Amino acid sequence: MSGNGTGIGASVKRKEDTRFLTGRGRYTDDINLPGQLYGYILRSGMAHAKIGTVHTDAAKAAPGVHAVFTGRDMEGVGGIPTGWEITNKDGSKMVEPGHPALATDKVRYVGDCVAIVVAETAEQAKSAANLIDVEREELPAVASIEAAEADGAPLVFDEAPGNVCYDWEVGDKAATDAAFDAADHVVSIYVVNNRLIPNAIEPRAAIANYDPATGDYTLYTTSQNPHLVRLLLGAFVLGLPEHKLRIVAPDVGGGFGSKIPHYAEEAILTWTAGQLGRPVKWTCERLDAFKSDTHGRDHISTAKLALDADGHFLGLHVSTKANLGAYLSTFATCVPTYLYGILFAGPYTTPAVYCEVKSFFTNTVPVDALRGAGRPEATYLLERLVDKAAVELGMDRVEIRRKNFIREFPYQTPVALQYDQGDYDATLDLALEASDWAGFEGRRAEAAARGKCRGIGISTFIEACGIAPSAVVGSLGARAGLYESGSVRVHPTGSVSVFTGTHSHGQGHETTFAQIVSDMLGVDFDAVDVVHGDSAKIPFGMGTYGSRSLAVGGTAIYLAVEKVIEKGKKIAAHLLEASAEDIEFENGSFTVAGTDRSKTLGEVALTAYVPHNYPEGLEPGLEETAFYDPLNFTFPAGTHIAEVEVDPETGEVELVAVTGADDVGRIINPMIVDGQLHGGLAHGIGQALLEECRYQEDGQLETGSYMNYTMPRAADLPSFNINHNTTLCTHNPLGAKGVGEVGSIGVPPAVINAVIDALRPLGVDDMSMPATSQRVWQAIQRANG
Amino acid sequence: MPTVTMTVNGMERSGTVEGRTLLVDFLREHLGLTGTHVGCDTSQCGACVVHVNGTSVKSCTCLAVQADGADVTTIEGLANGADLHPMQEAFREHHGLQCGFCTPGMVMSAVDLANRDSDPSEHDVREWLEGNLCRCTGYHNIVKAVQAGARAMGGGS
Ligand code: FES
Numbered sequence: 001m002s003g004n005g006t007g008i009g010a011s012v013k014r015k016e017d018t019r020f021l022t023g024r025g026r027y028t029d030d031i032n033l034p035g036q037l038y039g040y041i042l043r044s045g046m047a048h049a050k051i052g053t054v055h056t057d058a059a060k061a062a063p064g065v066h067a068v069f070t071g072r073d074m075e076g077v078g079g080i081p082t083g084w085e086i087t088n089k090d091g092s093k094m095v096e097p098g099h100p101a102l103a104t105d106k107v108r109y110v111g112d113c114v115a116i117v118v119a120e121t122a123e124q125a126k127s128a129a130n131l132i133d134v135e136r137e138e139l140p141a142v143a144s145i146e147a148a149e150a151d152g153a154p155l156v157f158d159e160a161p162g163n164v165c166y167d168w169e170v171g172d173k174a175a176t177d178a179a180f181d182a183a184d185h186v187v188s189i190y191v192v193n194n195r196l197i198p199n200a201i202e203p204r205a206a207i208a209n210y211d212p213a214t215g216d217y218t219l220y221t222t223s224q225n226p227h228l229v230r231l232l233l234g235a236f237v238l239g240l241p242e243h244k245l246r247i248v249a250p251d252v253g254g255g256f257g258s259k260i261p262h263y264a265e266e267a268i269l270t271w272t273a274g275q276l277g278r279p280v281k282w283t284c285e286r287l288d289a290f291k292s293d294t295h296g297r298d299h300i301s302t303a304k305l306a307l308d309a310d311g312h313f314l315g316l317h318v319s320t321k322a323n324l325g326a327y328l329s330t331f332a333t334c335v336p337t338y339l340y341g342i343l344f345a346g347p348y349t350t351p352a353v354y355c356e357v358k359s360f361f362t363n364t365v366p367v368d369a370l371r372g373a374g375r376p377e378a379t380y381l382l383e384r385l386v387d388k389a390a391v392e393l394g395m396d397r398v399e400i401r402r403k404n405f406i407r408e409f410p411y412q413t414p415v416a417l418q419y420d421q422g423d424y425d426a427t428l429d430l431a432l433e434a435s436d437w438a439g440f441e442g443r444r445a446e447a448a449a450r451g452k453c454r455g456i457g458i459s460t461f462i463e464a465c466g467i468a469p470s471a472v473v474g475s476l477g478a479r480a481g482l483y484e485s486g487s488v489r490v491h492p493t494g495s496v497s498v499f500t501g502t503h504s505h506g507q508g509h510e511t512t513f514a515q516i517v518s519d520m521l522g523v524d525f526d527a528v529d530v531v532h533g534d535s536a537k538i539p540f541g542m543g544t545y546g547s548r549s550l551a552v553g554g555t556a557i558y559l560a561v562e563k564v565i566e567k568g569k570k571i572a573a574h575l576l577e578a579s580a581e582d583i584e585f586e587n588g589s590f591t592v593a594g595t596d597r598s599k600t601l602g603e604v605a606l607t608a609y610v611p612h613n614y615p616e617g618l619e620p621g622l623e624e625t626a627f628y629d630p631l632n633f634t635f636p637a638g639t640h641i642a643e644v645e646v647d648p649e650t651g652e653v654e655l656v657a658v659t660g661a662d663d664v665g666r667i668i669n670p671m672i673v674d675g676q677l678h679g680g681l682a683h684g685i686g687q688a689l690l691e692e693c694r695y696q697e698d699g700q701l702e703t704g705s706y707m708n709y710t711m712p713r714a715a716d717l718p719s720f721n722i723n724h725n726t727t728l729c730t731h732n733p734l735g736a737k738g739v740g741e742v743g744s745i746g747v748p749p750a751v752i753n754a755v756i757d758a759l760r761p762l763g764v765d766d767m768s769m770p771a772t773s774q775r776v777w778q779a780i781q782r783a784n785g
Numbered sequence: 786m787p788t789v790t791m792t793v794n795g796m797e798r799s800g801t802v803e804g805r806t807l808l809v810d811f812l813r814e815h816l817g818l819t820g821t822h823v824g825c826d827t828s829q830c831g832a833c834v835v836h837v838n839g840t841s842v843k844s845c846t847c848l849a850v851q852a853d854g855a856d857v858t859t860i861e862g863l864a865n866g867a868d869l870h871p872m873q874e875a876f877r878e879h880h881g882l883q884c885g886f887c888t889p890g891m892v893m894s895a896v897d898l899a900n901r902d903s904d905p906s907e908h909d910v911r912e913w914l915e916g917n918l919c920r921c922t923g924y925h926n927i928v929k930a931v932q933a934g935a936r937a938m939g940g941g942s
């Protein structure tokens with residue numbers, strides 16, 4: 001594998017950039033179909049209400065309106081399903097209430113879909129929606145975990161007493177209790193993981209079409225996983241067979257998890273197009289996106305760490321409450337469990353770990369995966385707790401981590417995962433060096449002379465990516481397999497089309513996957529194109545999330561290329577009158593070992609499609625498909641270090657430096673990998689310093705626009721200092737681990753640990769996210785008594 | 786309904802619009818220039834930035850009738866045939882885009898900055914991009930691209 005030119009390891013410029021840079025991308029809202037109508041979704045303005053009759057006559061009579069449909073009209077259509085069933089501590093199953101696409105008897109959050117108006121223009125549909133009169137009886141709402149669990153709290157669903165969806169655990173409780181009994185020190189912490197709104201810059205959109213002549217449905221939608229949408233929408237909601245339902249996720253403007261779920265609007269649009277026999281288009285306005293895109297995080301946790309006198313971790317006990325929102329979104333239930341609780345060994349040898357999670361329904365937007373999904377929540381808790389332990393035991397923050405690092409692999413954690421490979425010392429050393437950790441006290445003193453409080457914070461972390469081994473997740477409640485597919489079609493004259501079940505919405509798959517294939521087949525990078533996002537073109541695939549595309553999807557492509565080479569050897573052997581075992585393939589040529597007799601891939605491909613002189617019994621054509629089901633998760637790991645300066649007069653936090661040292665496994669395109677790290681870091685810093693979704697007690701969304709939900713802007717961030725130390729994943733042939741979520745997982749605790757470090761001289765020893773100037777200023781005032 | 790006429794990417798274009806039609810909707814819906822994007826409805830994301838008479842403007846915050854008679858450049862009008870504009874080239878070279886959704890607005894905004902300052906500092910670029918949101922890149926490579934693009938433009942587009 002080369003590091004030069006366009007092969008594996010080269011920073012090849014991206015294939016997709018020309019179209020994006022010249023305005024020729026094709027996002028869902030750019031698509032218009034002949035005869036299309038526009039849909040507007042009327043949403044609930046109340047967080048919790050019984051709904052009676054929905055009067056639609058006036059809206060139906062409004063100019064340009066073709067139809068208005070309500071929940072009553074869609075009765076008989078299936079509800080929106082969830083993809084993962086969690087088992088309670090007592091062996092019973094989670095509560096799984098129905099989720100009608102359009103509300104029928106009740107609305108359960110501000111933003112819940114109530115009706116669709118279809119008109120000639122988007123403006124007409126929106127104006128007519130104002131004429132709909134919904135009979136409703138407002139009910140008291142629960143808009144937070146605290147409210148949901150309070151005695152006598154109103155119920156979001158009658159079938160979920162106490163608003164509890166599930167009460168789950170992982171790890172050995174008895175062993176963990178015993179570790180605490182034997183401990184010299186116990187350190188405790190309470191942390192809140194702030195609720196976030198994903199805010200991909202492209203709002204969701206969809207356009208559905210129905211062809212009465214063939215019975216075929218087509219849905220263009222902003223999705224990270226078109227086949228998953230097809231499966232859920234087709235099989236569970238509308239009852240359409242897969243061959244009659246085509247899902248296209250064209251260029252998609254960022255996802256970050258918020259475009260994984262199968263959304264009610266996709267079902268409403270597709271069903272409506274079927275009713276009307278005309279294409280129906282819908283584009284979510286940003287203000288509606290705030291209250292209808294799934295939200296992320298929203299945990300409250302207490303945890304304690306047991307240590308011996310030397311600072312070795314003996315046991316960890318975590319109790320978490322998670323907010324799932326009003327309905328169970330596609331991956332909602334697994335995020336606070338199997339993407340969270342199993343992370344609590346971190347990079348440490350803690351022999352006993354126990355985590356329990358109780359999840360609640362509330363009258364808020366459904367919560368689902370958001371960049372990192374569960375792993376940022378776990379890492380934040382653990383790395384805050386480890387820092388606190390260092391302070392309480394009077395130990396150095398770096399040494400306490402180093403003392404507890406895992407160094408022997410494979411390592412079986414007490415919470416289900418088995419880490420295959422890693423070198424946590426290497427990334428720690430690299431980050432310390434790159435951030436000039438040793439020189440920090442000088443910088444602190446210099447800042448102090450300017451009246452600023454400077455602090456430095458660290459986080460050493462691991463993540464579980466490359467989701468996921470199907471048999472393992474199946475045994476844990478997943479209702480789908482999580483393998484990936486790849487097809488490689490060598491055309492008669494030697495150019496190549498690659499079909500992947502993953503989906504690129506910024507990750508640059510068209511470039512990275514082409515690098516792999518061109519490197520392996522020895523064909524020009526420009527002669528390889530990657531096709532994704534259209535269920536009519538690609539093999540069944542699970543899509544992109546959980547940093548899985550390269551480790552799982554890339555491996556499927558790798559295996560498909562190997563099959564192509566194997567077949568090519570048989571064809572070449574025939575042409576060269578040799579035995580297939582004697583054929584070697586390198587740099588695009590099939591050669592009889594030890595001779596100069598060879599055939600190029602192009603010659604072999606042409607022969608495969610014009611098989612006049614061809615091996616007996618071999619099928620013509622040169623196209624292979626592989627499905628790859630990973631053997632294990634992958635375990636990217638690293639160290640992030642943040643340095644901040646706080647103005648003690650105003651509480652303003654300036655992020656001065658961010659250093660990452662990451663082990664993401666094999667790097668195919670360093671430029672793209674660093675870009676993924678940058679984006680994840682910005683997302684994590686946004687969580688730590690700026691972003692917070694807040695609800696009022698009555699369930700009204702307080703942070704419902706860019707005016708009061710603070711997105712990271714260019715001036716809020718520094719440039720990032722990125723470093724790599726690579727160990728290869730042992731169980732996929734690429735050695736790939738994953739990179740898409742690293743930044744948002746690793747950096748938030750480093751930032752908050754830095755803020756606390758800066759403020760400790762002022763008597764502040766705790767800080768929650770986001771560390772806004774107001775929150776920091778208040779903490780300083782409190783500490784000053 | 787009023788008729789508007791403007792020069793868009795060097796060509797005279799006319800259309801009948803409603804008084805409330807936004808410039809971005811005129812560009813996207815009437816002229817089919819879908820390179821200009823809409824990312825918000827409160828004038829805060831900058832995905833919709835175009836040039837009106839040489840200056841960057843949020844086309845979601847400007848009525849089509851206000852641009853009557855103006856010279857409008859969108860992302861589609863920046864490249865010279867198959868040759869990318871130096872700012873586009875710099876974004877490609879420095880990986881200043883991922884999903885591409887914020888990109889047209891970023892590039893148009895950056896060209897305006899470069900027209901004013903051929904060698905902006907990192908700080909200047911970060912301040913200038915105050916009105917443009919990107920969720921993918923963390924801005925790191927956008928900043929590098931804008932600086933490089935500005936230098937390549939040498940003080941003019
Ligand atoms: S569309 Fe967001 S600022 Fe114009």
Ligand code: FES
Pocket residue numbers: 201253254506881882883884885886887888918919920921922
């Ligand atoms: S590249 Fe996706 S929002 Fe900027």
